[in-house]
Amino acid sequence: MGPNNKAAARCCSESPSRANLALIDEFVAQSTAGDATCTKYRTHLLEFARWCEHTGCMDLLEVRTGQVARFMAYLRSGNRFAAAKHHRVAQSASGATRKNVRSSLCRFYRYLESVELVPKNPVLAVESPKARHTPGLVLTAEEVRRILEVPGQPRERVQVYLLTYTGAREHEIRQLRWQDIDFQNQTMLLRGKNYKHRVIDIHPRLMVELRRWLLAQEEHACANAHVRAAKSNADTDFVLLTSRGRQLSHSVIIKQLKQRAARAGVRCIKTADKDNVSAVHPHALRRTFGTLLLNDGHHLDAVADVLGHASVNTTRKHYAFSSTERRRDTIHGLPL
Known part of the structure; x- marks a missing residue:
């Protein structure tokens, strides 16, 4: 192993400096984002801190726009030596990954700027991938009907x-x-x-299931x-409880x-080593909920409200996909 490779390997095994770790911890602690998002922030920032220290910038407060731009180029290099071991990949990071990393860095430096630890956000001048x-x-x-109707607990x-x-x-x-x-x-x-938080109406079929489950x-x-x-x-009377009286886990x-879904034969x-595994996951049902409502002609803003989107643009981007039927109905609906 050459000297450069040895240095890179050593970089992977070392944590960032105590001062840089403290800045990252402070940023994550003040964030109101969910647990998964905070974990993503930490992962991105730790890789950035390790990369900075490996390239000679020992203090995240001293980072400039040029270093951020070089880090974004590093993500495309296929040699992400500064990533945590289980995140290390020998291929270029996708545009979506690089966009997410830039977003994490931008939020981090926006916070540091707000508490006057840096004069300006060095990420803003770096174009988003x-x-x-x-x-x-x-x-x-x-x-969906097959999944609902299949026998189960x-x-x-x-x-x-x-x-x-x-659609929650x-x-x-x-x-x-x-x-x-x-219930009333x-x-x-x-x-x-x-x-x-938001209040939504309960569908009659769901109301029947909730009453049955409560009993x-x-x-x-x-x-x-x-x-x-x-x-x-x-405070602990969750609708979904384990037999130990605990809140049901994400997993x-x-x-x-x-x-x-696998028992229903869906997706x-x-x-090689397991029975059929379904690709269905909770967010797929949420996405299906929104898409079916939009395809049925319900108003975009009403669907956005039910889904809890802060902006209808989110609903439009992720849910409002035109089906063949919708495109045909649009043309045929021209009042001429």
């Missing part, structure tokens, strides 16, 4: 109904408590990202002290949805 937008997985109405069933009939994010249904559901007015409170959970509580204790406190919801992928 262009990323090709690829539509995510959207199911057909028939595929009661809690698994209500999870899928919640995701399907609310996975973490929003995990945080749903019984006190958030107004048939509405529910969803706790969104960055403390942005089942209360019966379970009579025989299970853990569930009984959780339900005795409004369990994903796993059970994939298993249910299955054959693997």
Whole structure:
């Protein structure tokens, strides 16, 4: 191994300086973003800090625009020696990845500028990489019905109904408590990202499932002290509880949805060492919810409100894909 390669390998195994780590920790701690986003920020910033120190810039407060531009070029190089070991790849980072990294750096330096630790944000003058937008997985109405109707455990069933009939994010249904559901007015409170909560109407089919699940959970509580204790406190009385009386985890919801979709034979992928694995995940149901509503002619702003998007542009970008039928109906609907 040559001296340059040895230095790069040493860079990968070392943490950034204590001062740089403190800046990163401070930024992440003050962020109101979700856990996954904060993890992404930390990953990007640690790689940037290691790269800076490897190239001679030992203080993140001294970074200039030229260094940010060179770092963006490094991401395209196919030799990301400063990345954490499990993120290291021997290929150029995609436009989407580089765009995300630049966004993390920009937010970091925007914060440092706001607390007067740097005179200006050095990232602003670096052009944002262009990323090709690829539509995510959207199911057909028939595929969704198959997932809903396949046999399964009661809690698994209500999870899928919640995701399907609310368009909620996975973490929003995990945080749903019984006190958030107004059975009389048939509405529910969803706790969104960055403390942005919203109230949505409950679909009649979902209302039936929620009433059925509430009775089942209360019966379970009579025989299970853990569930009984959780339900005795409004703050821990989650709609989705484990048998230990704990809030259902992110991984369990994903796993059970994939298993249910695989049993229904929806979007299955054959693997060498496993049975059929489904590509369906919680966000696919959210995306399907929004797309089906838009394709059915519902107003963009109304769908954006239900999905909890701060801007209709988000809904338009990720959900408003024109189907063949919509394009045909648009032409045929010309009032001439």
